[in-house]
Amino acid sequence: MRDWQAVGHGANAKIGVLLVHGFTGSPASMRPWAEYLNARGYTVNVPLLPGHGTKVEDLNLVKWQEWPAKVESELQSLLAICEKVFLVGFSMGGTTSLNIAARYSQELAGLILVNPMIHIRFVPAQLAWLLSRFQKFRSAIGDDLKRPGVTEAGYDANAIVGVYELLKMCSVTRKQLPKVTLPVQLFHSTEDHTLPVSNTEIILKGIASREKSRIELVNSYHVAPLDYDAEIIFENSRLFIESH
Template sequence: MGVIGAPAGLLEDWAADGSGKNKTVGVLLVHGYTGSPASMRPWAEYLNQRGFTVRVPLLPGHGTKPEDLNEVKWEQWPAKVEAELAELFKTCSKVFICGLSMGGGTTLNVATRYSNRISGIILVNPMIHVAMVSPQLAFVLSRFQKMRKSVGDDIKRPGISEWGYDALPTRGIHQLLIMLKYTRERLHDVTVPMQLFHSVDDHTLPVSNTEIIMKGVGSRIKQRIELTNSYHVATLDYDAEIIFENSKIFIETHAAN
């Protein structure tokens, strides 16, 4: 569908303070490649309504035009997440990171360095590799074709959009694959409790991504939940309530520890 016509404010950084007993529990929600904060807002609003302090950043290169994503270096994405974490740490004693797709890969990247400070991570159809496409191959391909067909809005529910790009910037993909390769080699450094949701019918990422992450992370506590009625952008799909409700239980459980 693209970003044109998106409701006002939906493609920008968004934050809301919590209330009550959950006010000092912070949750940072990270969208996917070519996506936008729109894919995470309903989840963030659900948690905020239950008292949690939430932040939903717009990742660099997103929310404007696809060409901008070809100008970003991969380090900018985790840097943005870490800046948002710093804001949450100012008022929150417990902090969790949630990531969708590439946002899951970015969450894992940050968790390799912050496992001693955050209380848990929640991943939805997370990305850690593209089978048989190395960063080197992606670099070569990106020199011949700057844009490819969009993979966005892989949603089973009709009429729903994540308000992402309608094209796939290939130089950005090269940067993404560098980040994922770096992160995959360090998954053992992720030691926080992890909850992972996986759509059985995902047209964007194969199940190998989930399997690599489940096997590779160093977390002692790791839970995998299958989603049977959603495609890739499950946070906006039929199984969204399963994600929201189970994540709330996970957060409450590990915030109490």
């Protein structure tokens, strides 16, 4: 429940990978992936996003700008010590990563997304704001996993003001998708109970990247980095990084 970093070694020590977790989640959802990459020599960084890792009430106190600001700060740290840096985002971490990539496409070597979010169908930010006037919390959306006995160690409730801020970030970021020009690798679970496939389709259509690939995950739900297809994600991301 805190920022986690590991210095690389060998020939890959100067290659950095910044991995960003999802809404109501924690670095635990990205830690096995980060450890996999670090074991192969890469320098890795898994930040804890503001409003997370404490208590769910804190997620109702965060402005959406704090999430990309945190990731940008960690990115600057990696750019200072690494020759190349890759950005990795899961779910809302994908939204945050796209927001950063729209401004850092020239500095980043590549972007990897897993079940990224860019909208909630038929739920505009204004509706979430109206709901937040009457209800501060709803049932949790986390731990959508096919693999039993696994958790992303997130909150057990959903902060509605936080959802409002999240949807505002989605709206802003969606308008910036044409500014994303770097190579992109996207993983999508064919059975995702949290986000519909329209998120993946909007992102792939909206970004201006010449090189963009989509890999289907058939044995995982939303939290795919911890699910049965984790090795597919880990191995293909390694190949993507090596090729760039």
